[in-house]
Amino acid sequence: MSCAGRHPLQGASLRNDLIAEDPNTRLMDPETKELYIRSRTQEEEILLLRKQIADASLKELQLLSEKHILERKLSDLRMVYMNDTIYICCTTNL
Numbered sequence: 673m674s675c676a677g678r679h680p681l682q683g684a685s686l687r688n689d690l691i692a693e694d695p696n697t698r699l700m701d702p703e704t705k706e707l708y709i710r711s712r713t714q715e716e717e718i719l720l721l722r723k724q725i726a727d728a729s730l731k732e733l734q735l736l737s738e739k740h741i742l743e744r745k746l747s748d749l750r751m752v753y754m755n756d757t758i759y760i761c762c763t764t765n766l
Contacts, residue, residue, distance in 0.1 A: 697705050
């Protein structure tokens with residue numbers, strides 16, 4: 673699977689060039705070097721995905737908090753409406 677066309681890893685070729693110049697990869701045969709580069713790229717993708725999950729979880733918590741606030745306001749409005757309705761009914765029956 674080619675990583676060149678993937679949006680989050682657009683700079684992958686630049687990183688691969690930097691890894692290719694890495695002293696740790698100089699003595700590696702081409703197949704081992706390719707596996708090393710692929711492994712590093714996948715590690716970076718995993719870190720990016722973890723960050724996206726953390727961001728999405730935070731957004732979900734914010735939305736849930738807002739939902740609970742709105743549900744509470746709706747409940748309060750219903751209570752006011754019911755009290756007003758009862759008051760109107762009671763005063764018109766007198």
